[in-house]
Amino acid sequence: MTDHHIGMIVPSSNLTMETELPRMLRAREEVDPANRFVFHSARARMQHVTPEQLRAMNAQAERAATELADARPDVVATACLVAIMAQGPGYHCTAEDSITAALRAEGAQAPVISSAGALLDGIAALGVSRVAIITPYMKPLTQAVVEYLEAAGVEVVDSLSLEVPDNLAVARLDPADLRKHRHELDLSRAEALVLSCCVQMPSLPSIQPVEDEIGIPVLSAATATTYRILQELGLPPEVPNAGRLLAP
Template identity: 80%
Template structure:
């Protein structure tokens, strides 16, 4: 959230003269990607939201994706509603976006019914993510778990390695490839190259979150070199 999202917004500023974005963040602590720490991370959302409310942001986005999806189908709606209540109590009218909900919105915008995903998670958490996506009506045809439980180690993964990792997936008949189903795992340098190689839309939790942020701000969802979802073309449609 603190690396790839600002990079995409900076790239948009360069492409759209006159626009400027200010980025604020509040952290929810989590060191190891396991169910206990993921639940504890969710419990910190209210505190973090109250801190951000003081800045009077125009939109608030929350991660991580697996912390929400591990709680069971549809939990992103609960998480977004909880954060909204805190913001309203603090006098902040900003809409709320979650990376979990944004990924589903991004897939819907692409019209994707069948997908493949790459995650940094251990296999049980990857299954939870796949189950969550499938509950929303999108079939996960194949999934690759990189099985990195340490959260800092996830952030240090080389995004260029994804250009080889994706080759391990069965992409037969898929409508889109989620190159990183985790905002913490960097992927931006590989999004456009893998899309160009495969000929199918390639997105990530980060590009989907940026897509949703821009649409909530009433801006065309365009970021150069960030895949079809952020191409600002008629191939995507605004999320419901």
Template identity: 75%
Template sequence: MIVPSSNLTMETELPRMLREREAADPSDRFVFHSSRMRMQKVTPEQLREMNAQTERASLELADARPDVVATACLVAIMAQGPGHHCTAEDEITSVLKGQGAEVPVVSSAGALLSGIEALGAKRVAVITPYMKPLTETVVNYIEDAGSEVVDSLSLEVPDNLAVARLDPEGLREHWRRLHLARADAIVLSACVQMPSLPAVQYVEDASGLPVLTAATATTYRILTELGLKPFVPDAGALLDGGH
């Protein structure tokens, strides 16, 4: 996985889900490695500077000969304009291929769109930790891909480390501020840095709607690209093994 240098969450939540899957199906075993790209604050300038480090990070991972590579800064990709996840994935694929590592590449941005599609959701409500302009960027990206965002909530935390320190238990209440009358699903965390895993199943059960996050969607894509059943216990409908 390629992660921002200040990201504390994806290297926590993804391995946790993979460990839970191992416990449910011991026939599959996972190892997890990452390369970091420098980024401290979620600003357009720092996001662009981080994206410029993609080749170096990809080369480092190629040396480990992974079976799948995920790039995990959702908003850095979405801020480059609609559909940019395809360009980002192709760039990493090309670097890996040049090093003899021809493996699937997924992005959290593309994975979120895939997760929404897999759930059959046409209308979603979204929570982000971002300032409102960046949330609008995410909303536009999702809508350009064909899903309507019926409501969004910005927690407005600009410092990336502060986002990582947000208590995921807060999401058990934040979702109630969304207008959900027309929603087919809830994106509980449209950010790879905002912790959410402990709240996913609770909010899904309480709301009666499928719940996904950037992290659960990335895990879904990793498992499907590996040809494995996308099942993780208590991680929401996307990872219940039925999609």
């Protein structure tokens, strides 16, 4: 039996990253008990999803990475997709490099992924280039996400902003409501649906049901992050009932 140690850098008000990722990997343990997953988190202060607080949180990433380095994780994932995407196209590479440097300075060799980069990788892995997205953000931040995706070659055919600025309130959103919200999107040209373009907005219970309903792949920032974690650990990126991206 192998224990895989996963380091996570999460916003201080994020409740969902430490809920949905472990839930997916616990489900994977049930079908592959030889591989177990252990989680270690470092927090960066952020309460409200505003450009100012997002920038301030990004500035804390190296400190959080230094703390995680002491645990010698096997992989480090940094959450808060919008904090990275709001900084402009391609910033996930800069953020990942900065965290990697902080880990290496402390002797930790873990690979680093970001939820922003993972979402792009997940979309590419599905072989699609046109998506619709649902975000909890205010409309200007959703537009920043749209521009980030499109700069990376992903066309956003439609988007829905739920406009919830308080990050704790985002965590309290009912994932079942996403099954209704998806009807507000025009999916006629979409090749995939990003049901939650945010690792704080819960969506896991609705991923598979919505995919079954609409007949195109459904993913989220969280499922894409899980996909990349498993890849970096050298494990098949498979989780039951979590959408086509993670389909066994």
